[in-house]
Every structure is written in C-alpha cells, then in structure tokens.
Amino acid sequence: MATTEQTTGTHPGSSHANDCTLLPDALLGHIRERFHYVEHCPYAGKRIFLENAGGSLTLKSVVQRTADIAAIPDNEHRDNPASQALSEIVNQGRKDLTTFFGASNGTLFGGETGTECLFRIIRTAALNAPAGGNMIACEIEHPATFDASAQWADRTQREWIRIPFDAHTGRVTATDYATHVRPDTRIATILHTSPITGQTMDIGAIAHQIRRIAPECFIIVDGIQHAPHGYLEIDDYDVDAYVVSLYKAFCRFNNGYAWLSERLNTIDHDRLLSKPKDAWELGSRDPSALAGASAVIDYLDWLGSHVTTAESRRERLIAAGTAIREHEQALIHWLLNGRNGLKGLTDYPQVRLIGEKDSPYREGVVSFEVQNMDAKQLVSRLGERGIRVHARSNDVFSGNILRPLSMDAVTRISVAHYNSITEIDTCLSVLSEILESA
Ligand SMILES: Cc1ncc(COP(=O)(O)O)c(C=O)c1O
Numbered sequence: 001m002a003t004t005e006q007t008t009g010t011h012p013g014s015s016h017a018n019d020c021t022l023l024p025d026a027l028l029g030h031i032r033e034r035f036h037y038v039e040h041c042p043y044a045g046k047r048i049f050l051e052n053a054g055g056s057l058t059l060k061s062v063v064q065r066t067a068d069i070a071a072i073p074d075n076e077h078r079d080n081p082a083s084q085a086l087s088e089i090v091n092q093g094r095k096d097l098t099t100f101f102g103a104s105n106g107t108l109f110g111g112e113t114g115t116e117c118l119f120r121i122i123r124t125a126a127l128n129a130p131a132g133g134n135m136i137a138c139e140i141e142h143p144a145t146f147d148a149s150a151q152w153a154d155r156t157q158r159e160w161i162r163i164p165f166d167a168h169t170g171r172v173t174a175t176d177y178a179t180h181v182r183p184d185t186r187i188a189t190i191l192h193t194s195p196i197t198g199q200t201m202d203i204g205a206i207a208h209q210i211r212r213i214a215p216e217c218f219i220i221v222d223g224i225q226h227a228p229h230g231y232l233e234i235d236d237y238d239v240d241a242y243v244v245s246l247y248k249a250f251c252r253f254n255n256g257y258a259w260l261s262e263r264l265n266t267i268d269h270d271r272l273l274s275k276p277k278d279a280w281e282l283g284s285r286d287p288s289a290l291a292g293a294s295a296v297i298d299y300l301d302w303l304g305s306h307v308t309t310a311e312s313r314r315e316r317l318i319a320a321g322t323a324i325r326e327h328e329q330a331l332i333h334w335l336l337n338g339r340n341g342l343k344g345l346t347d348y349p350q351v352r353l354i355g356e357k358d359s360p361y362r363e364g365v366v367s368f369e370v371q372n373m374d375a376k377q378l379v380s381r382l383g384e385r386g387i388r389v390h391a392r393s394n395d396v397f398s399g400n401i402l403r404p405l406s407m408d409a410v411t412r413i414s415v416a417h418y419n420s421i422t423e424i425d426t427c428l429s430v431l432s433e434i435l436e437s438a
Contacts, residue, residue, distance in 0.1 A: 017330040020325075027306050032418050034061065035060065047386045050389050050414060065291045065292060066291055066292040067288075068288075070286075074086055089294070094108055097297070099297065100297050101244075101259045102231065102232050106262055107262075110281065114243050118145050119148045122152050122189065125187050126158075129187060133184035134158050136185050136187070136188045137162060138162070138165055138190070140197065140401055142224070144222055144224070145189035161182075167405050171200075175209070185214040187217065187218045188220070189219075190219065192222060192223040193226035196402070197365070197401065199361045203221055220243075224248055229328060230324065231322070241259065249296060255286070257293070270282065300316075328415055331424050337357075343432055348435050350435065365412060365414045375408075378391070382434070389411060
C-alpha cells in the first residue's frame with residue numbers, strides 16, 4: 001500500500017521548487033498504488049527505488065493485462081474469435097504507441113530491444129544511403145547508436161565523424177552539430193536524453209541544423225531515456241527514426257519500438273516480400289507485449305485526465321508528460337539543493353556533479369563522483385540503508401561519456417514521477433550519514 005507523503009506547499013497537497021510543482025499528495029498516492037514494488041524489493045526487502053534509469057517500476061495493469069493475454073494460445077489471422085480479438089489488441093497497441101509518439105504518419109515496428117531496433121535502422125540506412133560521404137555521431141550517445149554508427153560507417157567505407165559533447169554541461173547542442181555536419185553527411189544519430197549526464201538535447205533544433213547543411217541526411221534518434229520523463233513529439237522533430245524501450249517507461253521488459261518516417265520506411269530493408277513496402281515487422285507479434293504497451297498509455301491517459309480536462313487522448317498524454325516533468329524537476333531540485341535542514345548533494349565540497357547544478361535540461365538523473373570514495377562502495381552503502389541506486393563505470397556502456405569527463409565511475413541517482421519528496425529526504429539523510437562520516 002502506498003504511503004501518503006507530507007509536503008509543505010502553499011496549495012493543498014502540492015509543493016514547489018525552482019518553479020516546478022510536485023504532484024498533489026492524493027494523486028501521488030493513487031499513482032503509487034498502481035505500481036508494483038514501490039516500497040520494497042522482493043529479494044532485498046524495504047527500499048526506496050532511485051534506479052529508474054536502469055528500468056522503471058512496472059504498472060500492475062501491465063502485469064495483469066499481459067498475463068491475461070499471454071495465456072491465449074491463438075495466433076492472429078485465423079478465422080476464429082480469439083484470433084480476431086488478438087488482432088484487435090495488436091492494432092490497438094500500435095495505435096496507442098502512435099499516439100504516444102505523437103506521429104501522424106510513418107511506420108511503427110517492434111524489435112527485440114531498443115538497441116536491436118537502432119542497430120537495424122542504422123544498418124538499413126547505411127546500406128541505402130548514397131555511397132561515400134560520412135556518418136556522424138556524438139560521444140554522449142549510448143552504444144546502441146554510437147557503436148552501430150561506428151560499425152556501419154566502417155562497413156560502408158565512410159568517414160565516421162565523432163562530435164564531442166560539452167563536458168561542463170553534459171550536453172550536445174544544435175551548434176555543435178552544425179560545426180561538424182557536412183553537406184555529404186549521410187546519417188546522423190542523436191541521443192534525446194543521456195542516462196549518465198541526465199541532460200536532454202533539443203532534437204528539433206539539432207535536426208534543423210543538420211537538414212540545413214545536409215537536407216537528405218537520415219536522422220536517427222535514441223529516445224529510450226527521454227520517454228519516461230515527458231512526452232514525445234515526432235511530428236515536430238523532423239527526424240527519420242525514433243526509438244523507445246518500454247521497460248524504461250512503466251512496462252515490463254518488452255520489445256523496443258521504433259517509429260520511421262515515410263522517407264525511411266520504404267527504403268530497401270529486410271522484409272517478407274509479400275508484405276507492403278513499408279512493413280518492418282518480421283514474424284508473429286506478441287499480442288501480450290502490445291497489450292502491455294496499451295496499458296502504459298492508458299495509465300498516462302489516466303494521469304493526464306487528473307491534470308487537464310482536454311478531450312483528446314494525445315492532449316492528455318502531453319498533460320501527463322508535463323506534470324511528470326514538473327514533479328521530477330522539483331525532486332531533482334531538492335536532491336541537489338537540500339531542504340528542511342538536510343544538505344543537498346551540491347552542498348558537499350567532495351561531490352563533483354555531472355552537468356550544471358541549475359540546468360533546466362536535466363531529466364530525472366543525477367550522476368556524481370565523491371572524492372576519495374569508490375562509487376560502487378557508495379552504492380553498496382546506500383543499498384545497505386535501503387536506498388537503491390546504481391554506479392556507472394568506465395565500461396562499454398559509459399566509458400565514452402566518463403572518459404571526456406576524466407571520471408572513472410559515478411554514482412547515479414535516478415528518479416521517476418512516482419517518487420516522493422519524502423523519499424528524497426530519506427536519501428539525503430542517509431547520504432549525510434555516509435558523506436559526513438567519510
Ligand atoms: C539512452 C539509451 N539507449 C539505449 C539503451 C538500451 O536499451 P535496450 O536495453 O532496450 O536495448 C538504454 C538503456 O539503458 C539507454 O538508456
């Protein structure tokens with residue numbers, strides 16, 4: 001059962017930080033009731049979950065709905081009621097995901113994971129783009145795009161251009177892309193939000209600069225870390241592909257889902273030849289996976305209905321994303337600045353934060369190094385006291401980001417909209433015990 005959190009705002013049940021508003025207590029209570037394992041781990045016992053960037057909590061409705069549908073043995077495209085019902089579920093899932101993406105055209109497909117979708121799209125784009133030229137990626141990217149871009153530039157004999165990111169802000173900007181993109185840039189990859197620096201990029205502005213210089217460039221976006229922290233606006237980005245992974249957005253582990261533009265969706269790609277030219281799905285769909293996707297979007301719609309009276313599902317999703325963002329921004333503000341006599345992370349001189357303290361671009365993630373303290377050791381000490389966070393080290397996933405920052409490892413605290421200010425207070429209080437005794 002969820003606890004009701006006490007806040008100190010001027011409006012009943014809400015509280016403000018840095019111009020951002022927490023979700024009202026009563027609504028937060030209802031939100032928390034909708035998730036599994038909010039306050040305890042089935043293996044480790046009571047804990048506060050601040051490891052959302054590794055995968056979010058899972059909605060109860062997702063688990064229930066996917067179990068119900070997974071139990072049905074029938075496949076689509078048969079002449080029986082079960083088969084027809086399953087096709088409706090699959091079609092509804094696709095429709096809901098399209099609304100979630102904010103896409104009024106193009107193609108949607110589900111693949112093994114977000115990484116697999118991105119590799120497949122980058123490979124296909126590289127095999128179709130005119131010979132020569134270059135491919136461009138930024139060092140802030142996850143290997144899901146960075147490594148795919150490096151490999152397919154090499155395999156298609158193109159120059160591979162790496163854009164450095166700004167080590168101070170933990171971001172890459174449209175100006176950075178404009179400096180490196182050339183008229184013969186064939187494929188550009190962009191990370192929407194970094195799971196390590198926590199910073200979000202301006203996709204529309206970056207795409208605009210790329211198109212100004214290389215109008216035919218395929219622009220492929222990794223939106224996996226951004227999706228749970230706001231809303232998606234494919235129609236406004238002017239990109240060719242956008243990928244999400246739903247286990248990061250309140251679902252169980254599920255497929256990665258990709259949206260493709262009408263320019264990219266019909267280029268030569270692996271497909272069953274009898275299918276339409278824009279079909280990218282290979283083989284049978286798992287209706288329970290799409291039922292899970294619909295359950296996530298139903299949830300966001302429900303949340304949106306508490307903060308707007310808008311009649312369209314899309315508008316309610318946008319309202320939900322806006323409320324999610326505000327709530328998380330307030331939590332992050334207090335985590336960094338402290339409150340109620342508790343020191344914030346940035347009050348400790350031995351803490352070195354990735355990104356600027358007051359960055360308006362931070363989405364849910366705070367990564368930091370503590371002088372003379374190993375990140376894994378800090379994670380383990382926080383874990384012993386019931387705070388679940390994660391360390392990112394100089395490895396295949398994080399090395400390209402930590403090396404330019406001259407950091408070996410960082411502790412990452414990552415929040416989601418179901419986290420409460422009381423949980424942040426507890427985290428700060430435990431941190432003060434550990435950091436002040438160190
Ligand atoms: C930005 C980003 N891209 C890609 C991935 C990989 O996603 P998946 O596990 O679905 O392949 C992650 C996972 O943490 C991520 O944060």
